Amino acid sequence: MIGVFIDSSVLVAASGSKTGASALVLGYSRSGQITGVVSPDVVREAQKNVLKKMGPEKTARLDQYLRLAKLDLIPTPSQSEIDKCKQIIVDKDAPILAACLASQTNVLVTLDFKHMLKPKIAKFLKPTLVLTPHQLVLLIENRVPISPKDFK
Amino acid sequence: MLQPISSPNTQWSKILTKGLITLPKPWRDDLGLKEGQLAKVKKVGRSIVIEPTDQPDYELYSDAEIQTMLLADALPPKLAAKAKFYWKDIK
Numbered sequence: 001m002i003g004v005f006i007d008s009s010v011l012v013a014a015s016g017s018k019t020g021a022s023a024l025v026l027g028y029s030r031s032g033q034i035t036g037v038v039s040p041d042v043v044r045e046a047q048k049n050v051l052k053k054m055g056p057e058k059t060a061r062l063d064q065y066l067r068l069a070k071l072d073l074i075p076t077p078s079q080s081e082i083d084k085c086k087q088i089i090v091d092k093d094a095p096i097l098a099a100c101l102a103s104q105t106n107v108l109v110t111l112d113f114k115h116m117l118k119p120k121i122a123k124f125l126k127p128t129l130v131l132t133p134h135q136l137v138l139l140i141e142n143r144v145p146i147s148p149k150d151f152k
Numbered sequence: 153m154l155q156p157i158s159s160p161n162t163q164w165s166k167i168l169t170k171g172l173i174t175l176p177k178p179w180r181d182d183l184g185l186k187e188g189q190l191a192k193v194k195k196v197g198r199s200i201v202i203e204p205t206d207q208p209d210y211e212l213y214s215d216a217e218i219q220t221m222l223l224a225d226a227l228p229p230k231l232a233a234k235a236k237f238y239w240k241d242i243k
Contacts, residue, residue, distance in 0.1 A: 008210075012218065013225045018239045019232035020225035027238025045210040053218055057243070064242040079184035079204075092211045111221040132224055137231060 002034045002140075003105035006071065007096060009112045010133055011038075011046035015054060015062040021133035025109055026069045028140060036071040039099035043073070077102050088124050089115055101125060109133050175202070 004025065014022035029036030043066065050062045077098035085094040085101065093115050100108050107129045110116040122130045131139070138144075165173050175185065183204050185191060192203040213221070227235065 009213070009221055012213065013221045016218065016222050017225065018242070019227065019236050020222065021227050021231075021235075022225050023239055024227065024231060024235035027235055030238055041210070048210045049213055049218075052212060053215065061243060065239075068242070078182050083184070092209060111224055113220065113224075114217070134224060134227070137227065141231065 001032075002107060003037060003103065004029070004034045004107045004109055004136065005037045005100040005103050005105040005128075006042065007100075007108065007110035007112060007116060008042045008045035008049065009116075010109050011042070011062060011065065012049045012053075013111050013133070014065055015046070015050045015058045018061075021137045022109075022111070023065075024137050025133045026065050026071075029069045029071060032070070033140065035105075036069055037074055037103045037105050038071045039074050039096065039103075040076050041095040041099060045096070074099060074103050088120060097121070097124075100128070104128075107131055107136060109136050 006025065006029075010022040010025060013020055014026050017023060025034070026036065028034045046062060047059065051059045077095065081098040081102060082094045085097040088094075089097050093112070097116075101124075105128060108116070108125060109131055111132060115121075117130060117132065163176055165175075167173055180186075185202075185204055189204070194201045194203070226232075
């Protein structure tokens, strides 16, 4: 099964819309088509954004996603792992990038165009793919293999 | 969940004069706590939490960034219906 590290931006977008690609990716995790993975920093960053930018109703929706999407919560990476990532990305995103690296997932899904969806991040995380939720949806719906064991 | 006393996350330490306490070296190394560095100390109920001062200050997306995310996230009707189906039981 595909392991997918889910960035906070994806949780934010899913909280904003139940019919977008981010919500569908969380739906794949809920139905067992993928293994969705998050870290404590991902959850906290998403909660902060949804509460401040979208209000209590969408925050309740985020809580429901977190409760129902069967996401694996991995531990916060060590300081040395975070420091390594600070050389690649802004300090605020380093704990999330480090958690993604430690998770050894096949894909990082993100909507953070400013920091994450960059060639240097793709190169750093290789062989993990860095995709938008929309790109991942298209790969899954069209049954494009991401790794040899994906669609067995 | 209750943690056993032998857990690597639990340790008994003696409180010295003026409240000095030694934090286990592996924990200091893991959290990047260094001698001379300031740490944030918080009293939470009957517990005390010590945090490195470089705790991440999480990014707050701008309204424009969130709009861009939602636009990039839009799906054609058939796939949007599929997403809606997965989450039909939530508000």
